[in-house]
Amino acid sequence: MRIAEQEIVEGVAAGVPFVALPPADREGPASLVVGWHLMEPPCSERAMAAAVPMTGVPAWRVYFGLPLSGDRLPEGGYDEFFRLASEDAVLNINEPVTEQAAAEFPAAIADLRARLSPVDGPVGVFGGSAGSAVALEVLARGEVEIAAGAVVSPVVQLAPVIGRNERIYHASYPWSERSRAVAAHYDFLARAAELTVPLLLVVGEEDDLAFREPSAALHSVLGDRSELVTVPGMEHAFADAPGLEPAPQTESAKAVDAAFTEWFRRQLAA
Incomplete structure (x- = not known):
């Protein structure tokens, strides 16, 4: 299979479905840059690879495919997914997806190292929206040595994002003591001290304040450990709907791809 004239490797690493784009030079050892897609376009591992291929990164x-998406949709498919989300988005979707993806990360990395033969050194991690929460949680846990992270349309604080979804879907979320505890855990502005590696934050100029303002605040707190890039005209999603299959890059995706590429080239070289 090929995406935008690039060879793509597909497989499952320690139970986690993935697609991988090889480095231009496949003769020698290469680093790993790994990440997770959005739940809005691009909302699959294949679509994310097409939107943000990072061709210029020598790695x-x-x-990775997120839990409760793609090949790992619950029994009943999207109907069941949306039923779970409408019942309790935080406890049925946000928490289990982020927790499972972060928990399975170390074993998946170990499997990939053995199969793709990259160098045994720090990796780069990235994510978009729901996938960004996974990337930030992985960075905070520090179970794998990581050189740098990059997130786009990031969920820096979960509670404002739930508020954004209430406005979009004209529904009121029934906060409970348990869900408030989950939102407090996935508040990476409050946990900024746990984010110790260089971090790139990419936000859309037209995205909701629930994403833009916490990202700017996190950048301010992290200072020189971070960079903030605002993409003109970009909303939250940066691929055309429905965003499940590989598609040509939108102008917003090209901007995200360029920012990620420049960031990881610089950080991996360092």
Whole structure:
């Protein structure tokens, strides 16, 4: 299979579905840059690889499938997914997706190292929206040595994002003591001290304040450990709907791809 004239490797690493784009030079050892897609377009590992291929990064770029998506949709498919989300988005979707993806990350990385033969050194991690929460949680846990992270349309604080979804879907979320505890855990502005590696934050100029303002605040707190890039005209999603299959890059995707590429080239070289 090929995406935008690039060879793509597909497989499952320690139970996690992935697609991987090889480095231009496949003869020698190469670093790993791994990440997770959005739940809005691009909302699959294949679509994310097409939107943000990072061709100029001299590393294997690996795109994991999120739990409760793609091949791991619950029984009943999207109907069941949306039923779970409408019942309790935080406890049925946000928490289990982020927790499972972060928990399975170390074993998946170990499997990829053995199969793709990258160098045994720090990796880069990235994510978009729901996938960004996974990337930030992985960075905070520090279970794998990581050189740098990059997130786009990031969920820096979960609670404002739930508020954004209430406005979009004209529904009121029934906060409970348990869900408030989950939102407090996934508040990476409050946990900024746990984010110790260089971090790139990419936000859309037209995205909701629930994403833009916490990203700017996190950048301010992290200071020199971070960079903030605002993409003109970009909303939250940066691929055309429905965003499940590989598609030509939108102008917003090109901007995200360029920012990620420049960031990881610089950080991996350092």
